[in-house]
Structure formats: structure tokens, C-alpha cells
Amino acid sequence: MSLLVVGSVALDSVETPFGKHERILGGSATHFSVAASYFTSVNLVAVVGNDFPDGHLELFKKRQIGLEGLEKQTGPTFHWKGKYEYDLNQAITLQTQLGVFESFDPKIPANLKQPEYLFLANIDPRLQYKVLQQMSTRPKLVALDTMNFWIQNSLEDLKQIMAKIDLLIINEGEARQITGESNLMKAWRKIATLGPKTLIVKRGEYGAIMFQDGHVFSAPALPLEEIKDPTGAGDSFAGGVMGYLARLQATDWNTLKQAIIFGSAMASFNVEDFSCQRIVNLSLEEINERAQSFYHLASFESDLL
């Protein structure tokens, strides 16, 4: 298999100006793997409780996502309850019940220990480290996401795993928090000293920006008129990025740029409906068309005076 993701599978209760839904399918590994499944074969490693509805498993199966690494434990599934107000940029967490996720200790099944592409979604950096240690061969590319909680409380652990990865995919606030630099170019220079050769900064409605030694690429976000639920946008973005790289079997600069465009396309679909409702039923034509619309949005000639 080519792409493995380790992260959370959750039940989300989400309220936005466009509706309110209880215990819908969520979690970083969920949005990631559904998005990535259009590009390559994906396996996920996560844990759910015995309250996890069978119907949700069907959704993963429909997208042919490998579930061998999905543990089922006695207890409640990780449950996040949150809402968004009119600007939709900031999630307001109302409640977090870790449930079985609290004691999550990912054990990678033997036949999943040789992924070519590995995504360590946002979990405790010590667990991210333990996952990487379980690989029987070093993947071609290891990417990692994290969040403010770990940066604030486990920075040394985070630095340990950051030293082992290739690609860091985080948001703007996290890049600033890790480095203490408000200027992104300076933040990137500091992050480069911590290990990652490539940094992708997610900027929500402003798109994404990628840094590598001597290169910078800025991708727009598609201006959407209806955003029903931003939950999972960053994970579906990462799923599109990693899925595209795995599909192309390449990690050069031009492939990384394309990966960001397809990641952005997946994120733009993700926010058009709650949970994974929109991204579970896409066609390759729709994805190509969406990627093309990014091209029309951002392309210009290099005319000179």
C-alpha cells in the first residue's frame, strides 16, 4: 500500500449558520483519508469506541479505505462539539470528550508498516514518534500536522518528531507559535533548522504557502459563496496533498505545487457540506474541473514593461 494516515476518527456535533448536526462523522484521519482516496489507496490507523455507528464504516468502505488499523475499544468514541459563527474562520469548541482516544496507543498492523507515504495527523507528538518507529522501512515521505495544544505543552516532544519528518503541514498561527516569529519567511527559516525540508502553511480563506530551500509557492483559496461547515478543511487539504504525491510517486517542487492545488480543491469541496457528505461522492471529472478553476483564478502571463 502507498499511503498511511494515523490520526483521529471522531463523532462531531457541529453548528454553523447553515445548520446543526449531532454526532456526524469527523476526525483528522477521516477527512484526510476520504480526500486522499481519490488519488491512491489509503489505510488509516485510529481508534473508535463501541458506540461508533456501523453506517460510518460503510462510508470508509465505499471509498475503499483500508480499515485494518482501525481499533474498536470499549468506551465512547472521541466526540468534539463546536460551532462557527458568521465569519466561519474560527471554530468555537464547546466540548471535547476524548473517550477511547485518551488512551490511544497506535499499533501498526504488520502489513501496514511499509507505507511509501506516511501522514502523522494531529495527535500527541510522542505517539507520532512511536508510529514512525514502528515503520519497518523509512517511508519516501513523512508529513506531520500538529496544533497549538502540543506546541504549548509538548514542544520538546514535538521537536523530536519534527527532526525526523520531511514535510510539515500546519496553519499560520501554529507556524508563528512554534518559532516565535510573526514574519512567515523568518518562521520558515527557523522551522528548516528543526528538520523539515518543506513547510506548507495553511491560511484558510487565503490559501496556502509552501517553502523549501530557495523556493516559495503561494496558492490561492477558491472564493466560495456558500461554506456550510469548515470542519476538516485542513485535513482534507492534507489528504489531497499526500494522495497526489503518492499517486505521482514524486516529491519534486513542481509535483508539490500540483499537490497543493489538488489539496486545495479537496478542501474547497469539504467545506461545501457538513462532515464528509460532499467529498464522499466526487468524480474525477469534478476534481479536475475544480483544480482547473484554481488555475483560472491564479494564472497570469509574465509580461514585462
Place this chain on the structure above:
Amino acid sequence: MSLLVVGSVALDSVETPFGKHERILGGSATHFSVAASYFTSVNLVAVVGNDFPDGHLELFKKRQIGLEGLEKQTGPTFHWKGKYEYDLNQAITLQTQLGVFESFDPKIPANLKQPEYLFLANIDPRLQYKVLQQMSTRPKLVALDTMNFWIQNSLEDLKQIMAKIDLLIINEGEARQITGESNLMKAWRKIATLGPKTLIVKRGEYGAIMFQDGHVFSAPALPLEEIKDPTGAGDSFAGGVMGYLARLQATDWNTLKQAIIFGSAMASFNVEDFSCQRIVNLSLEEINERAQSFYHLASFESDLL
């Protein structure tokens, strides 16, 4: 002549983490006209007091900016005192002394009444209206900037002049404030009903986005490691945009896209030093090279799956 700007010429006292400068040359018409002067011939209409240093006039003359419309009145020149803290995105106004600007009533000299391109920089919308009325022929393109103060206090006056213009160049907060829409696509649809056929939204470190019927273009900002003083970035952007349009004598979609790139290039130079120090001494080669760097930053192929 081809391009006329009506706005402010000011003395700014500015403090940023990179230095502190007293009574340096500032004002919307200043940054605009210096930036535009690399593309076309520019005339400015503004007012200064009898404390305005002759040395500053030399700077305008060096850039061959027409000063026939620069009134000199008895009293102090408009003086803005402000500072920026580490994130540099938000100006903190410490003091505003309107001086002779308070009674500014722009009178356009007879031989400046037929510009092909007219920029109404941020002043009282009633004055913007009076300027347009003084034109002996309708310019090919009229563009306008404004600010939160007029949106809050003179919205009806602002709507009167907006109904007469072609291109609105404002920042994101202003677009939201005028329309009451946080979603930019929705904001654009409302603005389109008020008159402008084209909207350019300035997004600071996130670049700019342009809307026209059926078209959207998103341009990045260049990630800069040293931003010494953001004052005038928006005006030098507008100067580059309008100067480029006047130079090309065209306002089609592709020319507008290029204009945004050259406007962004001028803004990126502007912030590299205080006042107009950086943008007063550029070569065409430097400007072309900067525009090229935007191309490298944002270009990608339109590959399909």
C-alpha cells in the same frame, strides 16, 4: 496627460520596530503618484501648508510628477503620527492633524480636466464627487479608494460617487463594512449593484483579489523578510495598477491582472523602507524583476488527474 490623482500629500511621523522618523513625506497622492510615475505621466491634485519642505517637492520633480494642481495654503500640512508593532499589519494612529487638508476643496486646473485615467484617493466622498464633476470629458477609467471613517459616517455620499466609477480599490475590512457581508463573493455581488464594474480587494500580506462579472483573479503578496514601514502600501499598489493601465491604454481582464501584479510589485518595494525612499529610486529592470518574482511565486501548470 494620461493619469490624474486627487488625494493627500502629508507629513508622517512613523515608528516601527525598524526605526522612527519625524515628518517624512507621506499621503495617499504621494505614494500613488511616485509608484505610478514609472509607468506613465502623472499629475497630482492636493494641498500642502506653508511648512511643507521644498526638499519634498524635489522628490516629486525627480519623478516628473506634475505639480500644477498642488495648492500651497497658509497653515500646517496634514500630519499623521502613527506606529506599527511587531506584526506590522495594523497601524496605530497616535495623532491626526488635518491642517490645511481640513478645508481642502480640490480645484482642477483647466489643462488637467481631461485625464484618461483618474484616481480618487481616500478623501471625503463629496469631494471625490466634485472632482469627477469638474472633468471636461469622462475619463476612460475612474477608480476610487475610501476608508472606514467615510463608510461609517458618509455612506450615502459614498454611494453617490460609487455609482459613477468603474473600479473600486479597497481593503477587505472596507468591502465587508460597505456591504455587511463577511463572505467576499457576496460582498462583491452587492458592490456590483452600487456601480463599480470591477472590485479590487487589497489583503495586505495575503495579496489582492479582483472581481468582475464572471471573473475572479487572486494575486499573492511577496513574502518579504524585512518590512520596514507598511505606510502607503495600498496607495503605491493603486499607483502601480493605475499607472500600468494608463501605460497599456487598456482595461481588459488580462491587462487588469497584469496591472495587479505590477501594483503588488510597487507595494512590495514601498514597504522595504520608510516614506518613499525605496520607490523613488527604482529602475525598470528592478520593477520587471520583481514582477517576475510574483510569477515564480504563483505559477503552476494546469495538470489533470
